Amino acid sequence: MVSSSTDMLLQVHSWKFPFLCDKALITIPPTLLIKSPSVERSSTRALKSSIYSQRTSISPITSSSSLSTNEEDDHIPLRDICEGCVPDHILRRVEELGYLMPTEIQRQALPVLFSGRDCILHAQTGSGKTLAYLLLIFSVINTQRSAVQALIVVPTRELGMQVAKVARMLAAKSDQPVLEDKSCTIMALLDGGTLRRQKSWLKSEPPTIIVATLGSLCQMLEKQTIKLESMRVLVIDEVDFMFNSSHQVSSLRKLLISYSSINNRQSIFASASIPQHRRFLYDCIQQKWTKADVVHIHANPVQPMPPRIHHRFLICSRSERHSALLSLLQSDAPQSAIIFVNLQSEKSKKAGNAPSTTVLIDALKNSHIGGHEILLLEEKINFNSRAASFSVSRGVDLPDTTHIYNFDLPKDAVHYLHRAGRTGRKPFSESECLVTSIITSEERFVLQRYENELMFHCDELFL
Numbered sequence: 161m162v163s164s165s166t167d168m169l170l171q172v173h174s175w176k177f178p179f180l181c182d183k184a185l186i187t188i189p190p191t192l193l194i195k196s197p198s199v200e201r202s203s204t205r206a207l208k209s210s211i212y213s214q215r216t217s218i219s220p221i222t223s224s225s226s227l228s229t230n231e232e233d234d235h236i237p238l239r240d241i242c243e244g245c246v247p248d249h250i251l252r253r254v255e256e257l258g259y260l261m262p263t264e265i266q267r268q269a270l271p272v273l274f275s276g277r278d279c280i281l282h283a284q285t286g287s288g289k290t291l292a293y294l295l296l297i298f299s300v301i302n303t304q305r306s307a308v309q310a311l312i313v314v315p316t317r318e319l320g321m322q323v324a325k326v327a328r329m330l331a332a333k334s335d336q337p338v339l340e341d342k343s344c345t346i347m348a349l350l351d352g353g354t355l356r357r358q359k360s361w362l363k364s365e366p367p368t369i370i371v372a373t374l375g376s377l378c379q380m381l382e383k384q385t386i387k388l389e390s391m392r393v394l395v396i397d398e399v400d401f402m403f404n405s406s407h408q409v410s411s412l413r414k415l416l417i418s419y420s421s422i423n424n425r426q427s428i429f430a431s432a433s434i435p436q437h438r439r440f441l442y443d444c445i446q447q448k449w450t451k452a453d454v455v456h457i458h459a460n461p462v463q464p465m466p467p468r469i470h471h472r473f474l475i476c477s478r479s480e481r482h483s484a485l486l487s488l489l490q491s492d493a494p495q496s497a498i499i500f501v502n503l504q505s506e507k508s509k510k511a512g513n514a515p516s517t518t519v520l521i522d523a524l525k526n527s528h529i530g531g532h533e534i535l536l537l538e539e540k541i542n543f544n545s546r547a548a549s550f551s552v553s554r555g556v557d558l559p560d561t562t563h564i565y566n567f568d569l570p571k572d573a574v575h576y577l578h579r580a581g582r583t584g585r586k587p588f589s590e591s592e593c594l595v596t597s598i599i600t601s602e603e604r605f606v607l608q609r610y611e612n613e614l615m616f617h618c619d620e621l622f623l
């Protein structure tokens with residue numbers, strides 16, 4: 161099955177073998193690889209904040225990689241960190257969803273977030289940044305108030321749907337009764353769909369939390385359908401991408417300096433990659449995007465790549481790549497895999513070549529590992545190619561993905577990091593995940609550069 165719908169991307173959560181490309185998503189259902197044997201509040205807040213400031217001394221601009229130095233802190237459950245700040249019914253949901261111990265970034269960031277300081281959350285892909293900022297949001301919102309109190313800005317529809325889903329899961333009714341008489345409402349205001357329903361919703365009663373892409377948000381702000389004066393928390397997710405996107409940056413800057421006085425608002429930026437983070441921190445303060453005592457929380461700064469991910473490369477000529485990939489799929493028999501394919505170049509299009517994704521799908525269909533259904537996701541509507549290539553390589557959370565294949569080498573180290581980060585997304589799992597790049601001998605030095613930049617090691621693989 162071949163589809164050009166962006167929504168298909170999210171359907172893969174229930175599929176077993178998703179294959180993603182920079183512009184495409186190919187999904188192979190279980191029949192193919194299942195044979196593999198390898199598949200088997202208030203006063204407490206003030207107290208916490210004062211404990212936090214005694215434990216750590218942070219100068220306004222300085223980043224910190226290990227805010228909490230006490231070894232005992234490693235064993236403090238998530239509930240203990242959040243108790244007194246996050247409402248109990250949300251904490252019950254957190255536990256029901258299986259989040260018992262904090263991840264490293266959560267352990268370091270939550271006390272700072274609960275203390276009211278602006279934060280830059282800088283941590284490995286799949287390290288749980290989303291839950292960290294959502295817990296802060298649930299700690300500050302007042303569901304009795306009818307106003308937008310938190311805004312999460314994301315670069316793409318897919319990421320927005322995912323964040324809104326997690327927020328709704330946390331806000332959903334727990335198995336035990338909740339005393340609150342009004343529940344938290346969460347609106348997803350995302351590009352690529354019609355906003356009619358959201359408009360009438362906004363007119364009747366503002367939601368408590370909005371998850372939005374900038375385009376849709378700006379439309380609503382221009383029409384004055386949304387009011388952000390009561391916003392207590394502003395989150396910008398994948399912040400480096402947002403600032404690098406020329407068509408978004410001016411709206412983003414405007415948003416950061418308008419709507420609700422900065423002193424009443426907590427601003428959070430999150431990403432696994434913040435190139436030149438010291439410069440960014442400086443800009444945050446100079447431009448008044450954050451308060452002057454913003455904290456840069458950098459978890460595992462010497463290991464930007466999650467440690468569970470094992471990296472390999474296979475050298476072959478370009479004409480051998482299809483057979484190399486098929487051999488890899490057969491020998492690895494992945495439980496769930498993603499294949500990244502670069503967008504077709506203009507030159508190749510002009511030469512009348514078929515897109516690489518089409519050629520790859522045909523090769524998979526005709527292979528001895530055939531007999532499977534293949535889903536291709538292409539995003540053509542309302543998205544420029546950069547956004548399209550971004551949307552599958554960043555933010556998407558498919559926790560069961562065990563293998564990543566770079567059919568084409570990504571164009572830089574940051575893209576490598578975010579592609580690799582689509583696997584190894586179960587924080588406390590010990591199972592190893594694999595990223596394999598199929599490269600030509602000329603590309604070896606490019607991969608070596610990524611290894612140096614991201615401080616990881618890649619083993620050569622021979623078929």
Ligand SMILES: Nc1ncnc2c1ncn2[C@@H]1O[C@H](COP(=O)(O)OP(=O)(O)OP(=O)(O)O)[C@@H](O)[C@H]1O
Binds near residue numbers: 283559
């Ligand atoms: N405390 C926790 N315990 C167990 N699992 C967790 C915990 N926190 C988050 N997770 C899970 O870890 C996975 C990754 O989390 P999340 O998507 O927040 O990562 P991220 O840091 O935002 O990644 P990226 O930078 O790639 O967007 C999710 O599947 C989430 O459910």
